[in-house]
Every structure is written in C-alpha cells, then in structure tokens.
Amino acid sequence: MLASVGEIVVVRDGSGPEILLVHGGAGPRTTWGALAPLADRWTLAYVHRRGYPPSPPPQQRQDFEVDARDLAPLLAGRPHVVAHSYGVLGTLIAAAAAPGSVRSLTLIEPPLNYLVPDDPEVARLERIGDAALTHGMDMDPAELREFLRVAGAPIGDGPLPAGVVAGVRRAHGGRPTSEARPQLEAIRDVGVPVLVASGDHSAALERICDSLADALGGKRSVHPGAGHFVAAAPGFAEQLETFLHKSVR
Known part of the structure; x- marks a missing residue:
C-alpha cells in the first residue's frame, strides 16, 4: 500500500504492529530487502526520503533536519523505528522532539562521529x-x-x-553529518528501548555504535557478513524481531 504523508511517500506491506523503516544513502529496497519476510507478522512501512522516488526531490539538498520534519507525523501511531546510516540522524532528531511517540529505536551504523572524539x-x-x-x-x-x-x-x-x-x-551537496547533534538525553530520559547494530567491517563505526549505545542506555548487537547493510546480515532479522517483542511499553 502506497501512502503520501506530506511530501514524502511511505509504502506499507504486511499486517501487525508497524515498523517504520528509514533508509540512508541507499534506497529502501537495497537497505531493507532482507527484512521482507517480517511482513508475515509486522507492517513494514518503507519511508522514501526526499530524492528517492516516488518521493519528490529535496527543495535544496539532502538535510537531516528536513528528514526529521518529514518523519515527525509518521510517529503519530507510535511505531517501532528502524533507521540506517544517514537516516538515523533525522530519526534521532524527530524522536528526541517527541520521545514518547516511538515504541522502540533500532539504529544501524549512524555517522555520529562526534561521539568518539580524538579518535x-x-x-x-x-x-x-x-x-x-x-x-x-x-x-x-x-x-x-x-x-x-x-x-x-x-x-x-x-x-x-x-x-x-x-x-x-x-x-552531492547534502548537509554534512558532522553538523548533526541530536538530543540523545531526551530519548534516554524516557526509557525508549534502543538497539544499536553494526556489521563489524569498520573499526570506526564499531566505536561509534558502542558510544551511541552507551549514550542511550541501549543494547548492542554485531552482525558480520553484509558490510554496512547490516539488515541483510545473517541473524539480524531474528535479533531485531526478538528485540521488538521485548520492547512493548
């Protein structure tokens, strides 16, 4: 089912509690294709960020603040949210503005480099x-x-x-990730269940994910085998589903 929310498009498949899937630099199909079997038990809501058809192009540039504004109304139904890479930035900004509106957060290899200074x-x-x-x-x-x-x-x-x-x-021309400073304490303070996942292919990303999990009081999981596209790694879908079942609040 295809639905337009504001100016971006969300494609839903399946039935059951909603998982809002927010991709990064690669499109939804590349990022989330391995999770398709979960539609037997969950509603998979594939966000198409600006610049990724059928959503319109960005008015100026790729920008995580614009992503956050696009995502905000999608949190009204209090979904589980799974976000990847650049898509984590807008997700965290939107969640921090209304932390009670997300049932859980699964965050995969975000470019939050500031969390590991002097490395x-x-x-x-x-x-x-x-x-x-x-x-x-x-x-x-x-x-x-x-x-x-x-x-x-x-x-x-x-x-x-x-x-x-x-x-x-x-x-090209997108807002640099180094400018992102999501208010992580707002998410931690209300006890949002958080899972931070990585693929064990980059020492820098592993340290970033460790620091993010610490900052949010979240769980950590590591899934080798698919590089940056951790959702396609062996065991990830099962780990995600276990986490979601334990995240009912």
Missing part, C-alpha cells in the same frame, strides 16, 4: 564522508573509493558502476 580513525571517516557530500565525484578518487567501500557500495578496481555514480551525485 583518528573516526576523524578520518568523518572527513572523507563530509568530503563525499561536499565535493561528490570531484573529491580525491582514492578517498572516494575508500568512503564508498565503508558505505557498502558495490565497487571493484575498475570504473565506478553507473548506479554508484548516480548515488554519489544524488548525495
């Missing part, structure tokens, strides 16, 4: 990630490839695939 690997990840947003295909080619590999893009040693180039161009 050279995290600082490098922040620098190349912001450079990819600021300069797009014009950034240093070696560093672009380094970032794309961390971000899970399907690249080899040859020319970048057309789909990857399109993704870089879509993100």
